[in-house]
Amino acid sequence: MSANPFLDTTFESRWSQHTPELIAPAIEAALARAQAAIDAIGALESPALTYGNTFLAMERATEELNYAWGKVTHLQSVADSPALRDAHNALLPTVSAFFARISLNPALWSRLKTFAATPEAVALTGIHRRFIDETVEEFRQSGADLPDAQRTRLEALQTELAEITQKYGDNVLDATNAWELIVTDETRLRGIPEHAIAAAKRSAESKNLGSPEKPVWRFTLHMPSQEPVMTYADDESLRREVWTAATAVGGQAPHDNSELVKRIIALRDEKARLLGKPHFADLVLARRMAGSGERALAFMEDMGSRAHAAFVRECAELEEFKARRTGAPRSVLKPWEVGYWSEKLRQERYDFDDEVLRPYLPMDRVIAGLFDLASRVFGLRITERPAGSVEVWDPAVKFYDLKDSAGRHLGSFYADWYPRESKRGGAWMGYLVTGGPQPDGTRTPHLGYICGNLTPPAEGKPALLAHDEVETIFHEFGHLLHHLLGEVEIKSLNGVNVAWDFVELPSQIMENWCWERESLDLFARHHETGAAIPEDIFQKMTAAKNFRSACATIRQVQFARMDLLLHMRAQEFAEGDIETHARALVADCMIPTEPPGKTIVKRFGHLFSDPVGYAAGYYSYKWAEVLDADAFTRFKREGVFSSVVGAEFVEHILSRGNSAEPAELYRRFMGRDPDLAALLARNGLVPAA
Structure with a gap:
């Protein structure tokens, strides 16, 4: 010690x-x-x-x-x-x-x-x-x-990349934390769900703003605060203020990432050329499933072409809906209107509001149900250590042990789910200790963590989650299982240390259980009565699942295409405004608005807050979605709680890390190569078989 x-x-x-x-x-x-x-x-x-x-x-x-x-x-x-x-x-x-x-x-x-x-x-x-x-x-x-001189240059280049990508991430965090909107007029809050209004009031009180006689409401750019405003606020000026601030993150002094993006792209391009590749995408993808930038781009363009007609139709439908509801002539929407009118259309078409699910998704039941699912499907037992028995970095963090059905301690993990100003945005999984099989024949436990920025508990009430927040928990838990169940004796080949277009398979497949009636009944229970989601709400929820799915697909195509083209044509972006360049690459993938929407190039942490990260690899989400949709067909066919299929998924995927080529591991589980049809059917872009 x-x-x-x-x-x-x-x-x-x-x-x-x-x-x-x-x-x-x-x-x-x-x-x-x-x-x-x-x-x-x-x-x-x-x-x-x-x-x-x-x-x-x-x-x-x-x-x-x-x-x-x-x-x-x-x-x-x-x-x-x-x-x-x-x-x-x-x-x-x-x-x-x-x-x-x-x-x-x-x-x-x-x-x-x-x-x-x-x-x-x-x-x-x-x-x-x-x-x-x-x-x-x-x-x-x-x-x-490489010869000596080029090796020396590569070392310097790598060091600079580490420094400026760190600065990029710091700028995004600092710009996010620097902004707040204090609302003093309660009428501006019309339409926003009660839980979000209460959270905004608590946020103001935590900053000693307002008083019991004259309360105020504080909104920030953290997603649990931002999203309800953009989706539900009737006050257009409120939505416009939040949209303006969110799209400015990383684009204004003293947190401006504009020049950093160009420098990062240029350094990556130089690195690729030093190493004999025409561009960074080919360097990064040489040992991934896609193999090259061109193949990854072709995959995403194919996905985009299959969804394009539906995308155009969905955009037109939204414009027509707003015109009908307001009595105004049809025109393109403002960018801060898209989320708002989309939700209104969804509620009209399906008579369904996501907010009706929150009372059925209390955090404690969601976590208990997830662990129950892990027990049934993967044969795991997960228990929480008593509060105070293990040190944590924040009082909200919990610590769990994970054992197999025989009682063998496979690993432990921390869970940190709620936002703080000292915590970066988004959700992620990571690890601290890689255990697994040892040379002497024993096995030591792994240690990992999962983090998010989910809706926190209200005073006197548990944390009531949105359904997409539940998907986030299941997603990160899938990554965690990939680490904790690793049986690879070479640590650097264990768990999530796999090709990046394969790493999302274990996480994304877990999201499927958030939509199945059988598995929902394990955890989707009313926080006061314990009742399951009523059947009529479940039917509406599943009917609405693929609402504007083409827009969601094209959005992913937008991000992946921007990523790949920035890294395949880096020298074109050395001069001029990076936002203008980025938008030109993906304008046809963006919902038409007036004023035109902005790209996320200056706040795209996946690409630019790490020397490599998801750079030239954002397509991986869709690539792995093909794998997970296809792989889940085995559970659909043989039983969503099938312990036999679960055991095979552990044996061939979750425990194997990078012990073999990803395509080979996939074939061992499915008995064949992946089929794109399952994803297209799941997204409602082709009829289900």
Whole structure:
């Protein structure tokens, strides 16, 4: 047990002791030890090379650093502070440069390449063969064979990318937190659901704004606050204010990402060319299922073409509906009207309002039902540790243990579901410890976390969720299972360390259970009466599921096309306004509005808040959607609670990590390659078979 908590590998971390001033000594010590371990491999004489002292030694060399730095980056995501951010940013260039240098280390590469050609290496099979092949490819793709001058440039480039993508993400977070709208006139709140009005009042009170006699309401750009306004507020000026602020995130000083986007794209393009690829998309996708930027783009364009006619029809229907309801001539909508009138049309067409589901989706029942589902389908037992028995980074965080049906402790996880100003937006899963099978035949537990920014509990009431928030929980839990159920003895090939167009299969398949009557009855229960969702509401909910599904599909095509083309034609965007460039790439994928809508290029954290992240990979969501829709047909056919199908999904997908090619793992589960028809049918874009 280390005296420094960032280096302490005790399974349950002492989060209260992880203070910013301890980051530098921990990371500097871990860096020194990691460098020494790598240098030791590079100093080996050729006759002494073995699998253990080359490839396995390299795997172990960075374990401590990965663990400690993982804690730092995690805390910055969930408990940001000026001191923590300063400590992180001060070390980021050094850490980034260290990792960039590994594959560019001539001595290390020489030893790995030499051993990989030996009879001992050639004789290896299974996961160890996979590890050697993947490592050699990773080194080559990262520039291991480059001449000295180009290797030096690549190191510098990687370091700069790490710094400016971090700055991009900081700008989005800071701009989001910097904005608030204080409403003093209660009549402006007409149409907004009561839970959102109450949350806005509590938000104002938390900032000591207003009084019992003269209450005020505070709205922010966090989604639980923003979304109800954009969907339900009758006051158009209120919606316009929120839309204007949201679309300005990342686009105004002092949080302007305009030039950072152009620099990030240029650096990625230079990196690709240094490594012999025509553009960054081909570099990134070379070892993913799509294989190339052109194939990923063709996939998304095909998806877009199949949905285009329905997209045009849906846009026209909305314009006609508004004209009919208002008595005004038909015209294109304003961008802050689209969500509002879409909801009005949906309610008229299906007599269904998402808000009627909230009383049936209390957080505690949703979580209990999810765990029940995991027990029935995957044979898991999940129990919460008592509050206070495990340290957490915020009082709202819970800690759980996950065991198999035999009582074997497979892993544990933290769950952090509610927004805070110190926490980044969105929802995500991550991990702190990779356990799994050990060389001595034992198995150690994994440790992960899931985070979100969901509707928090109101005073005296549980957190009542929107249905799409429930989908978010199930989605992130799928990622978590991919990590916690991993049975891969090479840690870097475990769990979610798979091709990015495969990684969303375990998460997205979980969302299917949010729509099945049988599984809904496990968790969708009225928070006061315990009653299940009434059948008439369920029928309306499922009938409305594919409302404007073509618009949703084209929106994903928009994001993926913008991503791919920015990275395939980077040199076209070096000069001029990046928003103008980005919009020109995707204008035909955007709902026609006046004034024209804006792209999310300056606040697209998936693409630009990480040196790689989802860059040239946003298509992965739709790619994996094809996989998950197709894979779920087995559950639909054999039973949504089928423990047999569940066990096979664990055996072939959830436990296997990157132990084999993703396409091969998929074929083992389905017995064939994926079929696009299942997704098109699920989205209502073709008739169901």
